[in-house]
Amino acid sequence: MIRPGKCMKVPVRCMLALAALILIQTAFAFAAEQVDLLLVLSSDVSRSVDHPKFLLQREGYSAAISDPHVMDAIKSGPQQRIALCFVEWSGFGAQKLVIDWTIIDGPDAARKFGDQLLELPRSFADRTSISGGIEFATAQLERAPFGAARRTIDVSGDGTNNAGREVKLARDETVAKGIVINGLVILSDRPVPWNAEHTNPPGGLEKYYQDNVVGGPGAFVLVAENFNSFGRAIIKKLIAEIAALSPSPHRLVR
Secondary structure (H helix, E strand, C coil): CCCHHHHHHHHHHHHHHHHHHHHHHHHHHHHCCECCCEEEEEEECCCCCCHHHHHHHHHHHHHHHCCHHHHHHHHCCCCCCEEEEEEEECCCCCEEEEEEEEEECCHHHHHHHHHHHHHCCCCCCCCCCHHHHHHHHHHHHHCCCCECCCEEEEEEECCCCCCCCCHHHHHHHHHCCCCEEEEEEECCCCCCHHHHHHHCCCCCHHHHHHHHCCECCCCCEEEECCHHHHHHHHHHHHHHHHCCCCCCCCEECC
16 A cells, blocks of 8 residues: 555656756756857956056957947857956966856946956066966856857057066967967056166067967957057957957057
8 A cells, every 4th residue: 555645756756857857958058059149358467568558458359349349349249249258467367257157148248347457456567477367367258157159358568578488389289179269468658778678678569469379260460559559459359259250450550
C-alpha cells in the first residue's frame, strides 16, 4: 500500500526539478545573447599619464561612446547593439576591470556607461605593461556573458612595454584565439627627457605599436597627436571597430 505522504513528494520533486531546469535554460539563454561586437576598451594609466592626461582620456571615452556617429555605427549592425567593458592597466600585475560587460544599444545605455567612467577613481599609476593589459583584456573576452562573431581589444597608450613579459608573445597568443587587437597611440606633447625613449622609441611609437601590439584581420593603429586630440581619435576608432572598417588616414592632426 502506498502511503499518502509519499504520493505528495513526487509532484514536489518534479516542481523543483522543473524550476531548476528553467533557471539553467534562462542562464544559458542569457549567456548566448548575441551582439555584433564584444569590445574591450583597454586604457593605459601608467605613471607617464599625469592627472590632466588621465582626465582627458576618461572624458574622451565617455563622450565618444555617446557620439551620434558611434550610435549610427552600432545601429548599422544586424543585432543593432554591442557589448563593452572598460579596463585600466599599468605595470606588472596592475590591471583592473573598471566597468563590467554592458550592452550598448542606444543613447541611454551609452550615457550611463559614460557617466560611470567620469565618476570612478583612477586604478593605477605604475610602469607600462602592455602585455599584461592584453592578457587581462583577453581574459575578459573569454568570460563575456554575450556571444559575438567579432571580438576586439582596443589598446590606448603613450609608451612602450617596459614591465611584464614580451608584448609580442601576449599579442600573438591573443590573435591566435581569433581576437583582433587595435591600437590608439597618444603622442606626448610634453616629452620628459629621462623618459624620452619610452614615449618616443626608435622609429616612433606608431611603428612600435604596428610591429609589437596590434594584430588580427584588419588590425590598425590610429595616432592622436596629443592628449587633447584623444577624444576625436577614439570616436574615429570606435566607428571603425564597430562597423568593421579600415580607417584612413591613420594619423589624427591637431
